[in-house]
Amino acid sequence: MRCNEVKRLLSAYFDGELPIDKSIKVKEHLKSCRSCAIELENIEKIHRLMGAFPILEVGPYFESQIIDRIEKESKRRKFSFGLKLAIGFAICGLMLFLMIFRDLPSEDINLKPTPVLNTYIQEYMETYSGHIGRNNPGLIVSVSSLGESSR
Amino acid sequence: MKKFLIPLSLLILLSTVFSIFANERSPIEILSNAWDAEGKISFVATETSGMYMKGRLNLTVSKVFALATGKFRREYLFPSFLAGDLLIDDGRNSYYYQPTKNLVTVGPSLYDPPHRDIHSKLLELIVKNYDITSQPDKFLGRDVTKVYISPKNSRNVLLVFWVDNQTNLILKRERYSPDGKLQEYSFYTDIDFNSVPNERLFIWIKPRKDFRIVERRERFISLEENRKRDTILVNLSPLQERGYECISIKEVPGGIAYHFSDGINNIMFFDLYDLPPMPPSVRKITTDGIRYSYWQFDGMSGFAWTYNRKNFLIIGVIERDIIEKIIKRLK
Numbered sequence: 242m243r244c245n246e247v248k249r250l251l252s253a254y255f256d257g258e259l260p261i262d263k264s265i266k267v268k269e270h271l272k273s274c275r276s277c278a279i280e281l282e283n284i285e286k287i288h289r290l291m292g293a294f295p296i297l298e299v300g301p302y303f304e305s306q307i308i309d310r311i312e313k314e315s316k317r318r319k320f321s322f323g324l325k326l327a328i329g330f331a332i333c334g335l336m337l338f339l340m341i342f343r344d345l346p347s348e349d350i351n352l353k354p355t356p357v358l359n360t361y362i363q364e365y366m367e368t369y370s371g372h373i374g375r376n377n378p379g380l381i382v383s384v385s386s387l388g389e390s391s392r
Numbered sequence: 393m394k395k396f397l398i399p400l401s402l403l404i405l406l407s408t409v410f411s412i413f414a415n416e417r418s419p420i421e422i423l424s425n426a427w428d429a430e431g432k433i434s435f436v437a438t439e440t441s442g443m444y445m446k447g448r449l450n451l452t453v454s455k456v457f458a459l460a461t462g463k464f465r466r467e468y469l470f471p472s473f474l475a476g477d478l479l480i481d482d483g484r485n486s487y488y489y490q491p492t493k494n495l496v497t498v499g500p501s502l503y504d505p506p507h508r509d510i511h512s513k514l515l516e517l518i519v520k521n522y523d524i525t526s527q528p529d530k531f532l533g534r535d536v537t538k539v540y541i542s543p544k545n546s547r548n549v550l551l552v553f554w555v556d557n558q559t560n561l562i563l564k565r566e567r568y569s570p571d572g573k574l575q576e577y578s579f580y581t582d583i584d585f586n587s588v589p590n591e592r593l594f595i596w597i598k599p600r601k602d603f604r605i606v607e608r609r610e611r612f613i614s615l616e617e618n619r620k621r622d623t624i625l626v627n628l629s630p631l632q633e634r635g636y637e638c639i640s641i642k643e644v645p646g647g648i649a650y651h652f653s654d655g656i657n658n659i660m661f662f663d664l665y666d667l668p669p670m671p672p673s674v675r676k677i678t679t680d681g682i683r684y685s686y687w688q689f690d691g692m693s694g695f696a697w698t699y700n701r702k703n704f705l706i707i708g709v710i711e712r713d714i715i716e717k718i719i720k721r722l723k
Contacts, residue, residue, distance in 0.1 A: 356644075356645040356646045356668055357668050357669070358668040358669065358670065358671065358694070360644070360645055360646075360668070361644070361649075361660065361662055361668065361705060361707060362692075362694075362707060364644055364649055364660055364662075364707075365658070365660040365692070365707040365708065368651055368653070368658040368660060369658055369692075371511075371514065371653075371658065372514075372551060372565060372567060372576075372656070373441065373443070373565050373567055373576040373577065373578050374441060374443065374576065374578070375502060376464055376466065376479060376481060376486070376502045377439075377441055377452065377454075377466065377479075377578075378479060378488045378497070379452045379454070379466075379468050379474045379477055379479075380441050380443055380450065380452050382474065382477075382490075383443075383450040383451075383452060383471065383473075383474065384443055384445040384450045
C-alpha cells in the first residue's frame with residue numbers, strides 16, 4: 242500500500258472500522274513507514290486529549306431555544322433590511338426633491354400660494370360682460386392684457 | 393239680412409282690435425321672454441362681439457351653434473390668436489379648448505341651475521331698478537323689437553336688445569357707459585334657424601395626452617349657508633341704497649366672492665385670507681383711520697384694505713365715496 246492511501250485509512254484503522262484484510266495491510270505498512278506511524282501517533286494524541294474533556298449534557302429545551310433564537314435573529318435581520326430600505330428611499334426622495342426644486346423660488350414651494358390680482362379681475366370680468374359676452378371666454382382672453390399690467 | 397250685417401261687421405271689427413291689443417306685449421314681457429328663450433332655440437350663426445377696454449376695441453368673430461336642449465358650441469375665427477379655439481357647453485359642463493396653449497379649461501355650464509338662477513335675478517333687478525321701453529325695428533331682414541334699458545327717470549340708455557319677434561332670441565346687444573359711450577356689443581349675422589346642428593358637435597372629446605386640463609369648478613354658497621358665517625357682507629346698506637343686491641356667493645381661490653348687482657352694473661366683493669400684490673399704479677388713502685389701496689383703469693376700480701385681521705378687495709365700476717361708506721360700515 243502507498244502512504245497516501247494508508248493516511249486516508251488511518252482514522253478508520255484507529256477506530257477499528259476497517260475490514261480485516263485492509264487492516265492487516267495498513268499494519269504491515271506502518272511497520273516499515275515512519276511517516277505514517279507518526280501520523281497514527283498524532284491521531285492517538287488527539288483522541289487522548291478529547292477524552293480529557295467532560296461530557297456535556299444538553300437541557301430539555303435546548304432545541305426549542307435554538308429555534309427561537311434563529312427566528313429572532315432572522316426577524317432582526319428582516320427589520321434591519323426594511324429600515325435600511327426605508328432610509329434609502331427617503332434619501333433618494335430628498336435628493337430628487339432638491340434636484341427638482343433647487344432652482345425655484347421659495348414661494349413656489351409654499352403649499353398655499355397667494356392668488357394674483359388677475360385671478361380676481363377675471364372673476365369680475367366674467368360678471369361685467371354678463372349681458373354681452375356670455376359663453377365667450379375668448380373675449381375675456383382678448384382683454385386679459387388688462388390684468389397682465391396689474392400683476 | 394241687412395239688419396244683421398251691421399252688428400256682424402261691428403263684432404268682427406271689435407274682435408280684430410281686441411286681438412291686436414291682446415298680442416301687443418309689454419317691454420318687460422318681451423325682455424322676460426327673451427331671457428327665457430336663452431338655451432332653448434336651435435340655430436347656427438356667425439357672432440361678432442366687441443368690448444372697449446383701455447380705449448382699445450377687442451373684437452372676436454366666431455361661428456356659433458346652439459341646440460334647444462341647452463347646448464352650445466363656439467368656434468373662434470378672429471382674432472388670429474384665438475382662431476382654432478373652441479368652446480363646447482354640453483349643458484352640464486363647458487370645455488374651452490385652446491390648442492395653441494395645449495390647454496382645456498373645464499368649468500360649469502352656463503345653462504346649469506345656479507347660472508340660470510343668477511341670470512333670472514339679473515332680470516328681476518333690471519325690472520326693479522331701470523326703465524324699460526321698446527319700439528319695433530328690423531334686423532337681418534327680420535321683424536324685431538328694440539328694447540331700451542335706462543336708469544329710472546333718465547334718458548341715458550345703458551342697454552339695448554334687438555329681440556326677434558318670431559323666436560324671442562336676442563339678435564343684437566349693446567351696452568353703453570353712463571356718459572353714452574359704447575362699451576360692449578355683440579350681434580349675429582348669417583343666422584339660420586332651420587338647420588338643427590348635429591348632436592355630435594356638442595360632445596366633449598378628451599384631447600391628446602399632451603393637453604393640460606384645468607378644472608374651474610365653482611362652489612356656490614347659498615344665502616342660508618352664508619347666514620351661519622356672515623350676514624354683514626350680504627346686507628351692505630351703502631350698496632342696497634343704490635339698488636344693488638347680493639345675487640351670488642361663491643368660493644374663489646383664497647377666499648369668498650360676493651357678487652353684487654343692480655341688474656346692469658356688477659361689483660365683486662372678495663373676503664380673502666391674504667391680499668394679492670397690488671398694481672404699481674396703486675394709491676394709498678386713509679379714511680376714518682383705515683388705510684386702503686385704490687387703483688383705477690378704464691372706469692374699473694379696485695379697493696383693498698385690511699381690518700381686524702380680515703382682508704377685503706372690491707372690484708367694479710363704483711365711486712370712492714360708496715367704498716368709504718362700506719369701509720366705515722365694516723369697522
